[in-house]
Amino acid sequence: MNYDFDTIIARRGTDCEKWDLPAEDGVLPLWVADMDFRAAPAIVDALCRRVEEGVFGYALPSGSWHESLVRWLNVRHRWQVSSDTVIDAIGVVPALASVIRAFCSPGDKVIVQTPAYNCFFATIRNQGCDVLENPLRRVPVREDNEGDFTYEMDFEDLERKVADPRVKLFLLCNPHNPTGRAWTAEELRTVGEICLRHGVFVASDEIHADLQMPASRHVPFASLSEEFRNASLTFWSASKAFNLAGLQTAAIICSDPEVRGRVRHFLKVHCTGEINPFGFLASSVAWDRCSDWLDALRAYLHENYLTLLGFVRTRLPLLKVAALETTYLAWVDATALGLSSAELSCQLEREAKVKFSPGAIYGEPKGYSFLRINLACPRKTLLEALDRIAAWTSSAGLWTTSSRAPSPPSSR
Numbered sequence: 303m304n305y306d307f308d309t310i311i312a313r314r315g316t317d318c319e320k321w322d323l324p325a326e327d328g329v330l331p332l333w334v335a336d337m338d339f340r341a342a343p344a345i346v347d348a349l350c351r352r353v354e355e356g357v358f359g360y361a362l363p364s365g366s367w368h369e370s371l372v373r374w375l376n377v378r379h380r381w382q383v384s385s386d387t388v389i390d391a392i393g394v395v396p397a398l399a400s401v402i403r404a405f406c407s408p409g410d411k412v413i414v415q416t417p418a419y420n421c422f423f424a425t426i427r428n429q430g431c432d433v434l435e436n437p438l439r440r441v442p443v444r445e446d447n448e449g450d451f452t453y454e455m456d457f458e459d460l461e462r463k464v465a466d467p468r469v470k471l472f473l474l475c476n477p478h479n480p481t482g483r484a485w486t487a488e489e490l491r492t493v494g495e496i497c498l499r500h501g502v503f504v505a506s507d508e509i510h511a512d513l514q515m516p517a518s519r520h521v522p523f524a525s526l527s528e529e530f531r532n533a534s535l536t537f538w539s540a541s542k543a544f545n546l547a548g549l550q551t552a553a554i555i556c557s558d559p560e561v562r563g564r565v566r567h568f569l570k571v572h573c574t575g576e577i578n579p580f581g582f583l584a585s586s587v588a589w590d591r592c593s594d595w596l597d598a599l600r601a602y603l604h605e606n607y608l609t610l611l612g613f614v615r616t617r618l619p620l621l622k623v624a625a626l627e628t629t630y631l632a633w634v635d636a637t638a639l640g641l642s643s644a645e646l647s648c649q650l651e652r653e654a655k656v657k658f659s660p661g662a663i664y665g666e667p668k669g670y671s672f673l674r675i676n677l678a679c680p681r682k683t684l685l686e687a688l689d690r691i692a693a694w695t696s697s698a699g700l701w702t703t704s705s706r707a708p709s710p711p712s713s714r
């Protein structure tokens with residue numbers, strides 16, 4: 303079946319964060335991580351039928367959505383989990399807050415690999431805890447890869463930091479937002495062994511797991527061994543891959559019954575464990591009936607990524623693009639433009655009418671300037687946004703010749 307990802311849907315004026323936050327009309331918003339595509343037809347049909355029932359009282363999920371998730375993990379990711387290990391939550395970020403409460407007291411530390419998804423920082427600090435950074439290392443791409451550079455983990459630094467007695471949790475982002483890395487089994491095994499050696503529990507955020515580029519495979523951290531499974535929990539949701547974020551439904555998969563009990567307790571304390579009827583219906587239809595839609599989406603997103611690379615190489619050659627293995631979020635090094643990421647994103651929004659997320663909110667390395675570009679839009683929108691950057695950079699005289707560009711700081 304053919305699916306349409308090319309139609310431009312008017313989202314401004316629909317109470318939509320991505321399109322309605324920019325103050326001015328006409329801004330193309332390629333920032334927050336949702337997609338400008340309609341959900342899969344099977345999901346829309348199921349939701350319409352549910353709406354026609356016309357009664358929207360308190361829900362009691364029967365557990366069949368857990369069965370859908372369990373089948374999905376098994377078939378799609380070769381990961382066997384039991385449905386009684388699944389906990390409901392109204393989102394990964396709310397679930398993370400409860401997990402932090404379940405493991406940490408105020409003043410404890412949570413390790414995060416930076417640059418990192420911006421909400422990790424606030425969620426950890428809002429629980430009275432500290433972020434301990436384990437910065438990723440920028441490295442050249444392998445020859446067969448499509449981007450300009452990539453990242454690897456710094457295991458020595460991790461081993462040192464995990465040994466801090468105030469560290470109670472390692473927050474893994476697998477795959478990683480914003481760098482686009484899909485961690486390999488070998489990398490995850492090394493992380494797991496380091497954490498096991500120091501008795502640090504792993505919380506693995508796998509919300510982007512279903513969005514692999516064609517050459518990548520997702521490896522669920524907990525699938526690698528029984529020891530890892532028992533010393534970790536996993537956040538999962540259909541929200542990113544199937545564009546259901548507004549339905550606020552996620553799952554925590556946790557095999558240790560004692561930890562499960564503690565996490566459930568804090569979800570109750572925070573009132574974040576009761577999901578809504580549309581969210582679990584849409585999620586289970588996604589996992590039961592929408593794998594071909596997802597594959598078509600992934601192919602489209604890959605073409606968008608290649609479009610970005612092609613455009614950057616010919617028209618914006620001073621930008622460098624991280625190899626994108628998973629997610630629809632391109633991590634772009636714009637340091638050579640000579641502006642901080644906050645200044646650059648502000649000027650791009652005000653003058654070029656394109657909105658991207660500035661690297662500063664993800665904890666980009668000092669002295670660098672990154673943009674995160676959301677590629678989940680019709681190709682025409684992406685090309686229009688790229689054209690606007692190219693026109694603006696040349697009219698602002700930011701880089702008429704590459705010799706004028708400042709040299710980037712040395713990598714750390």
Ligand SMILES: Cc1ncc(COP(=O)(O)O)c(C=O)c1O
Pocket residue numbers: 335392393394395396419475479507509510539541547551552
């Ligand atoms: C890594 C990661 N975790 C969690 C979230 C948000 O999850 P939720 O909307 O379920 O709270 C995002 C959103 O972009 C994300 O990138």
